[in-house]
Amino acid sequence: QIRLGVGSNAATSVDYANPKKYEIGGITVSGAKFLDPTTLVSLTGLKVGDEIDVPGDAISSAIQKLWDQGILGGVDVRATKIEGNKIFLDFFLTERPRLSRFDFTGATKAQAEDLQKQISLNKGRVVTDALLNSTRTTVQKFFQDKGYLNAQVVIRQTPDSVIANSVALDIRVDKGEKVRIGELDIERLNPVNEVKGGLGSLISGIWKEEEEGFSETKLKRQLKKTKEKKFYKVFTGAKFNRTEYEADKKLLIDFYNKEGYRDAVIVSDSIYKMSEDRIGIKIVVDEGRRYYYRNITWSGNYLYDDAMLARVLGLEKGDVYNREELDKRLNYNPSGNDITSLYMDDGYLFFQIEPVEVAVEGDSIDIEMRLSEGSQATVNSITVAGNTKTSDHVILRELRTLPGQNFSRSALIRSQRELSNLGYFDPEKIGMEPVPNPENGTVDIRYTVEERPNDQITLSGGWGGGLGAVGTVGLVLNNFSLRKATNFKEWRPVPSGDGQRLALNIQANGKRYQSYSLSFTEPWLGGRRPNSLTVSLSKSIQRFNQRDEFSQIQESFIDISGASVNLGRRLRWPDDYFTLSNSLSYFRYNMSNGSTIFRGYAEADKIRDANNVSFITSFARSSIDNPTYTRSGSSIGLNVTFTPPYSLFKSTVNNFQWIEFHKWMFDASWFHSLSGNGKLVLNTRAHFGFIGTYSSKGEIGPFERFKLGGSGLGGGSFIVATDYIGLRGYEDESITPNGAGGIAFNKYVAELRYPVSLNPAATVFVLGFAEAGNNFGNYREYDPFKLYRSVGVGARVFMAAFGLLGFDYGWGLDTVPGLPGANGGQFHFIIGQQIR
């Protein structure tokens, strides 16, 4: 179609062997009926007066540019005239019909929608044969992937009468029968029995099963996506998909290799038609023999001796030869040590190791590990990219790879963990790329991050707490910036990026219950040390109406205002996972008819106003790997609250005007992944809490006590100065020794978790649990082994915008004295991450 030739009436010819420079004397367009010639000329990028080579790039690029518009069926360039060094060009264009619309017949509406995304039919485009062909192939492949192997596609063109020079396409699909795999047959060619006298015979007693070879069922199981249809396999689709089948064949060989059969090959495989809707597959495998390691030797190692390296490698003479496992132990082993990290953590970035099979005798393989240690590399520059919201300094201060230090792979991995724990970035997309500069022995490290939303907004209305309707408005900004708040340009939609946390919560139910709280945290006060400062303010008012024993309505209220300042510090000793925080808080209680609020605590009637000045210190260690779905690590914390010991100075102090107590809380939680892929996780927890007085005569007031049972959200009459601890399988607060609450509790939990989705936008996991706990009214009764037990199942959903939500169904195994219905089957709704 594209020719640079001599026009029929032109007398000159173009010599293709010798390109010559011409000046364009004129450009004309012919053959176009619907298109504007001037525009077409401007599209060519050529102008009268331009100097061009003929033949040359200028003309081919002009053709390409016209062609790229997708509105032409053919472009033909001719030199109509050549006068001296002037050339007159004519573009002869063939117009083709454009696509006005297209429809599918024989496909469902949903399939048609999916297809539209895959095919490149744009309305207004010129219809060419290539376009029709690619469309036909795409549609056919679409149905073949769905199991319709015999799908036929025909495209019919009809002129569209509405728009001139255009056609409508009708894509007709005849899906045919859905084809399934009727039989799958794996034949093993000369399965070799163990050779007597080889290394294999030493341990053949252990590998009895494999000595006779693998069962066909076991082999079929290795084909993950290619399954045969059997009447009892209700959930097996048994679809045939070419790409998946090819991948499955590779899996089968991988399986053999893993088991020491490193020579295994698929000799032949055939797919045959059984009936209209059934095909059969036959795979023939030559297994070869099973191999074992004999001698492993090391060369090129100057830093570590053979014995040390052999210990890290952990493979012994007689172990089954497994190339995949070997590579893992040499290069990267996520669940333990490997040879490469031994070097890489000490700056040997250019370290290389190559296992060479130096001898293969019978079923035994000798391997020589050839090491090249290279020189140590120091970190030069650190760059961060992808932070479109979070400021550089918030990221840089978390990184453990510092300029000037020796390169260390474990520091790199630790940095990744720290970035992931910030919660601002998608943990699956944190990138670390060391860029070595071998000429000066340094390495630059490039980190890339991808921001994810992690602010939370709660807008909820609920019914409960004996209050009726309660509305909540909550806002948690986890990556807030106070500095940017003054510049309105930086609000998008809120000032963010400095790693500060601002939380605002308002809960109200008309006059009866109102609660306001505001807190602000700066994790790096002054920006020079990881010392956090938290300031929080809160106020709540609750009013109660209750009938007393004379059926008189008693009105009571409790009004609590508080403020607290907390200073936290990351410690570097005993290790850098420890934190210490101290806070000073003041609460003022104003109340009437206290006994109706703290039921069962008659003396509360005497309290009018009370003040609580307390000092809280908490010492904690957390090494969890990921806050949303934790797979490994632990968190342990001791939290001590104490007030000044007023009673030691004054003998006749009003017990409650200045509240005095000391309170000890201990929480420990461990995570272990139980399955190879790290998905099944066991979480074990233990929690203890104690409240005491300073003198033996001292009395523990109704404040700050423990209530155990239910979801731990304070379901009943929620009171601010009380610790609510969940115990699933029992009603909310059912395990509370008297109305006011207990002074000592303990609780033990074992939970098995399995993730359904690890998508960072919505992490979902299911869990099964067994837990036990108790709450005691005085220390004489305290017994850590006298427990209320329960078991149950549940699910959690973590969504970036809403935080953690979940529900549990628990079954309480022990009856609570005096509350016959409090145990047994119970549903619990969980909002937010709970510590206890």
Place this chain on the structure above:
Amino acid sequence: CGQYNKILKSDDVDKKYAAALSYYEKEEYEKAGALLEDLMPLLKGRSEYERANFLYAYTKYHQQLYLESSFHFISFGQTFPRSQFAEEAAFMNAKSLSNESPSVNLDQQSTAQAMSALQEFMRRYPQSKYMADANKIYDELSRKIEVKAFDSAKQYYKLTNYDPQYYKAAVVALENFRKSFPSSVYNEEAAYLRIDAQYNYARESIESKQRERYLEVISMYQTYVDAYPNSKFLRDAERLYSLSREAVEKLGKNQPAAATATNNQ
């Protein structure tokens, strides 16, 4: 609004195009943009195509959709390289990208893109009437890159109080800054901070390494004093110099064998 929807649904290309132009004149860029978007495939091969393309990119620019406007200005330049608007499109592409450039402490990918677009523009249209503007924008952007690099290097210095490991990191990072931006106005401060970090690094080091590291402070100070004889940090730097000199003297007494103060870079 009813009028607009009627035009949007209409099949009359000429009427639609006229309406798009009039919305553009009235600065109703969203409406003008939507109409032009509809029209574009139909105008292909017609004389209005070029102008429609150019205005469409501008509607995106005026709606502050700079990434989109950049994309459309680029594609305009590629489709109509000989257009009278090609120069303006190239400049507007760079300007769009520079509007996307975020504040200094964030990822500067857009800034780098804008800078290379500006360079490309300056190379192709050295006589352009937009040259002064382009130079001004370019200076602002390169200033940003410089400030970011300095802030990052200084960040390591800031963290030295928290962990002495950062002293060495600060020395390396500040030196890297000097190498990357040799003519920066921040080099004076960087040089002083580097002396301070190196001095503390030497002070925190084990004794066998101290002498060598104090000598490094002295050599750094000498370079600094030559480069910035009137520096506002001079007094503090001088103090660090004297302290290092004393320390070297003291260390020298303990090990008289180690003699001359060599400048080992």
